[in-house]
Amino acid sequence: MTEDDTPAQPAAARSTVMLLGAGELSRELTLAFQQLGAEVIAVDRYADAPAHGVADRAVVARMNDADALTALIEKESPRYVVAEAGLIAADALIAVAERGDVEVFPTPRSTRLSLDREGLRRLAADELGLPTAPFWFAGSVEELTAVAQHAGFPLVVKPVAAAPGEGESVLLRAEDVEPAWQRAVVAGRIPHNRVMAETVVDVDFEITLLTVRTTGPTGPAVHFCEPIGHRQVDGGVLECWQPQPMPPAALDVAKSIAARIVNSLGGRGVFGVELLVRGDEVYFDSVRPRLHDSGLVTLRSQRLSEFELHARAILGLPVDTIMVSPAAAEVVYAGAEPTTGSHVDPQVALADALTVAESDVRLFNRPDDGETPRRLGVALATAADPIVARDRAKRVTTALRGLW
Structure with a gap:
């Protein structure tokens, strides 16, 4: 059993949960925690986010700034930190989790991999042996062109770090490669210069x-x-x-x-x-x-x-x-x-x-x-x-x- 798998103890009354990300889904999650007796601190990078209106406390902070996020967690001393936004300083969450006095969800590894399509796909296919569509990664237009020539068309091109569906293209011919590359590398909020190309699988x-x-x-x-x-x-x-x-x-x-x-x-x-x-x-x-x-x-x-x-x-x-x-x-x-x-x-x-x-x-x-x-x-x-x-x-x- 790993450290992350330590049996959970039922939460004491008014356990404090810090939600990193206060969007619409976090609003519903806030209410779910409160109905179970927890106190919720909702954090987002802008004021009056949806969950701010129902949380016990609302905080505006730069969640992608490791120092600012660490200082906030130390100040509030929550029992649980729950990441519900895509762009969060994973290094800060790793450091907090390693201290052992605050439980962090998802695990810092999950948070990092959720921003790294390449790392997640290699974990699934290479380490765990899960069945996937054939895939390749490319770091330039030239590499993507070579992948397309090898794999054939149609081919789906996705950013390595972006929201689902954001920056994706379907390549049908060689002329589609460069526009697909440009669309993928500018998508999302994290600068990157790698893309994933995936064979289109005929599914039901x-x-x-x-x-x-x-x-x-x-x-x-x-x-x-x-x-x-x-x-x-x-x-x-x-x-x-x-x-x-x-x-x-x-x-x-x-x-x-x-x-x-x-x-x-x-x-x-x-x-x-x-x-x-x-x-x-x-x-x-x-x-x-x-x-x-x-x-x-x-x-x-x-x-x-x-x-x-x-x-x-x-x-x-x-x-x-x-x-x-x-x-x-x-x-x-x-x-x-x-x-x-x-x-x-x-x-x-x-x-x-x-x-x-x-x-x-x-x-x-x-x-x-x-x-x-x-x-x-x-x-x-x-x-x-x-x-x-x-x-x-x-x-x-x-x-x-x-x-x-």
Whole structure:
């Protein structure tokens, strides 16, 4: 058992949790911690972040400045530090974790690898032997050209450090190489001059397997939510639904892959494991060692949402991943075009949306400068069948379009 796998002791009343990142997901997580008796300090690089409005204390700080972050943690002396933003001084978290008086989640190793697609892919493929699509890394246009000549087309090019989907391109011909390189290296908030190229795998569907890692008297354990299907829709919408039907053999493989990568990363909490599925074959794509946008569907599908599961696991409390109803969600993101909310009565749009059977919404009205891309809202719906739930969620999104 590693140091990170030390059995968790149930949190004492009013344990202090410092959240690094105070966006919309952190707002829900703050409430989940508070409902379990914890005091929450929400930290972000700008004032009036969404979680600031509900946290016990709000702090504005430079989370990518190791000295500033270390000083803040020493001043506040939280019992837990939970990283929910992508750009955080990993060196400071490593130093704090090594002291042993503060528990850091995700583990500093996970935080670092979440910013390093190359390191994560090499861990998965080379160290753990997980099945992946064929991949290469390139440090120049010339290297990327050589990769394309060797691998053939189509080829997906991704930045080594950026938000999912940001800076990605699909290469169909040699003329696409240089534009794809330029798009990838300028994406994200961390300067870099390397990209990942990946063969396009013909798959049936993609899933997020939310995996909850806990530790207790008998050691580490992993718990799986029902698989969540997802797809990016034109117009800045992420559609997701739960459950995604899968062949039993493929589901067993998916759980094995998720358990291996999550146990390698260590720590406690929710991990969003992205997988590609073709028949009974499953390929590892990526893992996010914290809350996941496609997990927003669990606000209505599960007894405990991803936020409640994350809070319970971190605090050392029991978890369950029971799904109570099939559900679907559509997450709407800000695009390049101006919104049109000024032309629509919000009350009328909201009333129209909620006339859809078994529907619900989350509207993110305050600026969320800490997230890329910025979420505008989530349409939610349940039904006896995920196909019906997806149709209902689409109708909710359509009704709310005028707000955005």
